[in-house]
Amino acid sequence: xxxxxxxxxxxxxxxxxxxxxxxxxxxxxxxxxxxxxxxxxxxxxxxxxxxxxxxxxxxxxxxxxxxxxxxxxxxxxxxxxxxxxxxxxxxxxxxxxxxxxxxxxxxxxxxxxxxxxxxxxxxxxxxxxxxxxxxxxxxxxxxxxxxxxxxxxxxxxxxxxxxxxxxxxxxxxxxxxxxxxxxxxxxxxxxxxxxxxxxxxxxxxxxxxxxxxxxxxxxxxxxxxxxxxxxxxxxxxxxxxxxxxxxxxxxxxxxxxxxxxxxxxxxxxxxxxxxxxxxxxxxxxxxxxxxxxxxxxxxxxxxxxxxxxxxxxxxxxxxxxxxx
Amino acid sequence: xxxxxxxxxxxxxxxxxxxxxxxxxxxxxxxxxxxxxxxxxxxxxxxxxxxxxxxxxxxxxxxxxxxxxxxxxxxxxxxxxxxxxxxxxxxxxxxxxxxxxxxxxxxxxxxxxxxxxxxxxxxxxxxxxxxxxxxxxxxxxxxxxxxxxxxxxxxxxxxxxxxxxxxxxxxxxxxxxxxxxxxxxxxxxxxxxxxxxxxxxxxxxxxxxxxxxxxxxxxxxxxxxxxxxxxxxxxxxxxxxxxxxxxxxxxxxxxxxxxxxxxxxxxxxxxxxxxxxxxxxxxxxxx
Numbered sequence: 001x002x003x004x005x006x007x008x009x010x011x012x013x014x015x016x017x018x019x020x021x022x023x024x025x026x027x028x029x030x031x032x033x034x035x036x037x038x039x040x041x042x043x044x045x046x047x048x049x050x051x052x053x054x055x056x057x058x059x060x061x062x063x064x065x066x067x068x069x070x071x072x073x074x075x076x077x078x079x080x081x082x083x084x085x086x087x088x089x090x091x092x093x094x095x096x097x098x099x100x101x102x103x104x105x106x107x108x109x110x111x112x113x114x115x116x117x118x119x120x121x122x123x124x125x126x127x128x129x130x131x132x133x134x135x136x137x138x139x140x141x142x143x144x145x146x147x148x149x150x151x152x153x154x155x156x157x158x159x160x161x162x163x164x165x166x167x168x169x170x171x172x173x174x175x176x177x178x179x180x181x182x183x184x185x186x187x188x189x190x191x192x193x194x195x196x197x198x199x200x201x202x203x204x205x206x207x208x209x210x211x212x213x214x215x216x217x218x219x220x221x222x223x224x225x226x227x228x229x230x231x232x233x234x235x236x237x238x239x240x241x242x243x244x245x246x247x248x249x250x251x252x253x254x255x256x257x258x259x260x261x262x263x264x265x266x267x268x269x270x271x272x273x274x275x276x277x278x279x280x281x282x283x284x285x286x287x288x289x290x291x292x293x294x295x296x297x298x299x300x301x302x303x304x305x306x307x308x309x310x311x312x313x314x315x316x317x318x319x320x321x322x323x324x
Numbered sequence: 325x326x327x328x329x330x331x332x333x334x335x336x337x338x339x340x341x342x343x344x345x346x347x348x349x350x351x352x353x354x355x356x357x358x359x360x361x362x363x364x365x366x367x368x369x370x371x372x373x374x375x376x377x378x379x380x381x382x383x384x385x386x387x388x389x390x391x392x393x394x395x396x397x398x399x400x401x402x403x404x405x406x407x408x409x410x411x412x413x414x415x416x417x418x419x420x421x422x423x424x425x426x427x428x429x430x431x432x433x434x435x436x437x438x439x440x441x442x443x444x445x446x447x448x449x450x451x452x453x454x455x456x457x458x459x460x461x462x463x464x465x466x467x468x469x470x471x472x473x474x475x476x477x478x479x480x481x482x483x484x485x486x487x488x489x490x491x492x493x494x495x496x497x498x499x500x501x502x503x504x505x506x507x508x509x510x511x512x513x514x515x516x517x518x519x520x521x522x523x524x525x526x527x528x529x530x531x532x533x534x535x536x537x538x539x540x541x542x543x544x545x546x547x548x549x550x551x552x553x554x555x556x557x558x559x560x561x562x563x564x565x566x567x568x569x570x571x572x573x574x575x576x577x578x579x580x581x582x583x584x585x586x587x588x589x590x591x592x593x594x595x596x597x598x599x600x601x602x603x604x605x606x607x608x609x610x611x
Contacts, residue, residue, distance in 0.1 A: 057415050104597045116548050123545050124590045131583045247423050287431035293424030297417045298409045
């Protein structure tokens with residue numbers, strides 16, 4: 001059995017057994033944390049596709065998630081849409097945003113503008129969320145979003161086991177899709193663009209097209225994830241797409257390891273469970289977190305997976321036969 | 325009553341401060357190629373210096389500005405220290421450091437000074453009237469000081485030996501170091517200058533705008549918008565665009581709505597990016 005199949009079997013086993021273990025072993029609070037790991041993990045994986053694999057520094061990615069969440073909340077609450085069409089629509093909205101962002105930034109100028117526009121987009125989403133009270137409910141947020149129903153069974157926030165079997169398989173699916181994507185020709189193009197965009201361009205890779213593709217796929221996933229968040233939480237507040245949340249996603253990528261498949265998973269787990277263990281810090285947690293971000297960026301830019309890979313490399317070098 | 329001249333004047337006042345902040349950002353970006361995401365917080369600290377110096381200690385605005393200059397220089401040194409390890413790395417690490425520093429500074433100020441908005445009250449509140457426009461002495465001071473600083477910075481880069489050295493380090497850092505211009509030292513000077521200008525801008529604007537830990541974020545966005553429209557990497561562009569954006573901002577606030585001023589500004593910025601991404605005086609090559 002090759003390594004990849006083994007990893008996915010482990011993943012499927014975790015998806016099957018973690019929800020009941022968390023819910024019945026640790027309680028509803030930790031189950032909620034697990035579900036948020038699933039949601040934020042999907043978001044982190046989608047950003048990893050854009051940032052880690054294609055090298056596009058869209059640090060405002062969480063804005064797309066926020067737009068997806070608000071859009072879903074609005075259409076489910078005010079227009080009465082069902083959950084599944086909303087998910088698809090939110091994903092498509094994400095792609096629309098990606099196309100706008102991409103055309104504004106990728107066609108003419110270097111990726112630094114994508115970074116600036118992405119960051120500003122996050123600010124704009126926050127401002128609009130607070131200001132456009134008729135649609136978004138202002139700082140109180142969009143509340144009382146109706147929960148999805150399957151076969152007459154209502155999935156409100158308390159049905160955590162059912163949500164666990166929606167969110168965690170979705171997360172695994174996202175990881176699987178990205179993994180397959182990276183093993184395809186498009187994936188190799190992404191890595192080529194990340195490593196040296198001019199060289200990729202002169203090798204005949206249509207860098208603009210591939211950058212757009214990775215941006216669109218990443219934003220599609222982010223939009224859908226936003227819809228899931230809106231349906232599970234039944235309320236969307238500006239805090240969902242705040243700067244701290246955006247920074248959290250970026251740190252998750254950095255800690256886990258950019259440009260790896262396991263990286264977002266590890267990073268999200270660390271970043272979601274860290275505040276739980278640091279509860280005693282109280283409100284000072286944000287200060288601690290921000291300092292941690294600086295420390296991680298300076299000392300651990302390749303993250304945990306980077307550390308593991310270099311450790312494995314050193315181990316295999318040590319095992320190599322000596323010259324006689 | 326025609327409020328256009330008054331709006332334009334208010335926009336010019338606003339623009340003076342935007343210019344200072346944007347120039348600070350542009351100096352660091354053009355010389356170090358670093359987008360310092362904590363730049364807004366440097367402005368914010370400037371406002372706090374003004375608040376402390378004015379209300380608590382000295383009751384003198386000029387001393388507040390000088391103090392802000394000194395604090396800004398210190399902040400510049402600290403920021404350079406933090407960015408130094410990641411200057412060689414790609415942008416992601418720089419962005420994280422900037423982002424992290426920004427939130428660190430916000431939380432520290434909230435911790436030490438509380439989260440509620442502070443007011444400084446009016447000084448130099450004599451109102452002068454010239455036809456349809458009314459202006460307070462305070463705002464005249466803001467405009468003059470900002471203009472003075474902007475002109476001083478231009479002359480510095482054009483004439484002064486150190487300014488020319490910094491421009492040399494941008495153009496060709498290897499050749500510059502062959503002539504004895506160390507790029508590491510230039511980095512420190514760039515940060516010091518950029519931060520000092522911005523804190524003075526904060527001390528100018530603080531009294532009439534707002535003093536709270538989160539004022540930095542919209543200011544950062546405005547600085548970025550101004551720099552992009554002026555042309556990334558061009559300090560003159562940032563200066564001119566600062567006044568332009570100030571006026572546009574004031575027009576939007578007066579004729580459309582205050583709450584929507586930021587989203588609309590961003591929309592203008594977006595259109596600009598689509599049509600003329602290199603800005604007005606852009607030095608960065610496109611694509």
